[in-house]
Amino acid sequence: MGLLGNDLAFAQSLSAQEREGVMALGNRKHFPPDAHLLTEGDRSSHVLILLDGWVTVSVSTDRGATRLILGLRGPGELLGEMAALDPHPRSATVRALGPIEAQVISGDAFRRFLALHPRVSGLVIRQLTFRLRSADQERSALASLTVLQRLAGRLSELSAAEPAGPYTPAAAGRPSGPPPAGSVVHLAQDELAATIGATREAVAKALRLLRTQRIVRTGNRMVEILDPALLALLADGHHE
Structure with missing residues (x-):
């Protein structure tokens, strides 16, 4: 079972030049405790890079109001990348556990950056793969x-x-x-x-x-x- 992010958060995996380039794509925004940074089912496509604070990543269940927490994400983590890479609605809700500071980047700008920086694109793929493996482990744990x-x-x-x-x-x-x-x-x-x-x-x-x-x-x-x-x-x- 694994609820935390990868060994090295996305922003921490970037070179200084890559980090400067990614951060220049967006704007810094503050969120209050319990705020929804991203909402399941929404059709927005922007991504977030957490700068300070922690969030939960959750999905709705068959029990109506009950939610299943899939992950806890902290500083340096990239969020919302799936909606930026495909046309489907958001697959999960991201909620602030406390005051949050994050860099907000439009989906279009993020996609253009990845096209010009293959190494960064590879880091995003690695993160998606890690989270998919973690989700598989969680499903196995629920069943067994x-x-x-x-x-x-x-x-x-x-x-x-x-x-x-x-x-x-x-x-x-x-x-x-x-x-x-x-x-x-x-x-x-x-x-x-x-x-x-x-x-x-x-x-x-x-x-x-x-x-x-x-x-x-x-x-x-x-x-x-x-x-x-x-x-x-x-x-x-x-x-x-």
């Missing part, structure tokens, strides 16, 4: 893992990276190994549920079990990891 396994895996993933501010679930980069004891995930239970495709009730039940075993401690919009090694074992399907 229990809620407890999915929750344990998600908590391990999000808490393994160094927290970086009140709205940052995890630092950029993909963690390796179990998180350190005392790591904290700053998400509410309904948000955690949305990241693993489960109901809030099912996540609350799984968290009660983890608290009973003293694997985690919970509070207001937070889950503290007390026993990262055991949490990782549960994520792999091992039980006490």
